[in-house]
Amino acid sequence: MVARTGRRRLVGTAGVAGLATLALGGCxxxxxxxxxxxxxxxxxxxxxxxxxxxxxxxxxxxxxxxxxxxxxxxxYRRRKDDDGSLPVQLxxxxxxxxxxxxxxxxxxxxxxxxxxxxxxxxVETNTKKDLTVSVVAKQWSWDFNYVDSNVHETGVHTELDGTTGKRAQMPVLYLPVNKRVQFVLNSRDVVHSFWIPAFIMKMDIIPGKTNGFQVTPTQVGTFQGKCAEFCGAYHSQMLFMVKVVPQNEYDQEMARLKSIGNEGLIPVNVSREEMVPGDIQKIPAPARTESNR
Structure with a gap:
């Protein structure tokens, strides 16, 4: 009986070890x-x-x-021949x-x-950068200002209702591969968090305070971005796409944004009522404060 029990334990242990090996090998x-x-x-x-x-x-x-x-x-387990006395106490x-x-x-x-x-x-931002992107978070989407090219991309809330094609409606952030990017982060309303999981980097965006960091994308591809701080009813749908592309494709995108009228930078302190398509040029520039100098 004892031998049979020992064999069962051995088989069980071998089975667990085999499953663990397969699991680790598969991932x-x-x-x-x-x-x-x-x-x-x-x-x-x-x-x-x-x-x-x-x-x-x-x-x-x-x-x-x-x-x-x-x-x-x-x-030190208890054995049958133990007399019940306690071991030496130290x-x-x-x-x-x-x-x-x-x-x-x-x-x-x-x-x-x-x-x-x-x-x-x-979080060091004193390294020489190749370009600057000003990110403006808002309920529940994103605006991207390409400072060096003086163009912008405006995002609107994309409701995820289960239908196909929603990803194509999300705002897209273009970045050139192997170029050092400085992100300048501001919020138009509540606390948000700028997160690109593939970059393994995120930072909170706090109203009235400018945060920022630098990053160098090292691989061409399309990646998901999102808000990582609960910011209201549609927080889970505050998404955007990131396209890391060669320099020539990045330049083409900047030219496209300029050709469709997205020239100029969107101020941080614009209200929702003022964000009407085609009226960007009418929006007054924000007052110069310590937070955006």
Whole structure:
């Protein structure tokens, strides 16, 4: 009976190990990226390079901790010949207490240093840029000002009702590949968050405060963008598309926007009532304040 039970456990363990192997083999790319999206920007690569070693260290500590727990449970389990007496009681163990104090403090200090270093890199905006895009968030869409080309793209709320073709109605942000872009982020109404998951970078947009960051797209393609801060009834539908294209295609898009009358930049403090197609030129420029200098 005991032998049969042991065989069942062995077969069960082998089965679980086999399923785990198949699962890991089927998602090798995700495991290698720490289950993050494949990085298509320099910021994404920076975050991934911090994320993966951090999880390796944490999993190592977890394996050691669980190993010690399991070892103690098996090694010092109660046996049939135990007389019921308690083991030797110790009030303290200085070497062990020092070990349990020094190692966590050291790990936290290392995590803090690398996190602070990479966070400073992510929000640093003094690096020489190739172009500037002013992003204006609004309930529940986006306006994109291409500052260097003096043109804009205006977005309207795209209601997702289950029908096809809705993606084509979303505002599109064009970016040239391998060019450093500085995003200037402002909100026209409430708190939003500018998020491009494939870039592995997002930043809150707060009314009355200008935020910003720089990023270099490193891969041509079409990616999804969205608001990552609950901003009202249609927050989940505050979407946009990002097209990373070669420089010549980017220049063609800038020329197209100019040809259809999207010349000029949309001010941040425009009210919803003023955002009428064709009346962009009539909108007065915003007053110069500390937040938009």
């Amino acid at each position: 090798q790319t995700q495991v290698s990226n720490g289950y993050l999206p494949g990085a298509v920007s320099d910021t994404g690569r920076l975050v991934t390079d911090l994320w993966i070693p951090s999880w390796i260290a944490v999993l190592g500590v977890g394996a050691i901790t669980w190993g010690l727990i399991i070892y103690a449970a098996i090694r 009030r303290y163990n200085v070497p062990m207490e020092l070990l349990y104090t020094v190692i966590p403090v050291f790990m936290i200090a290392v995590f803090f240093w690398y996190t602070a270093r990479d966070e400073a890199r992510l």
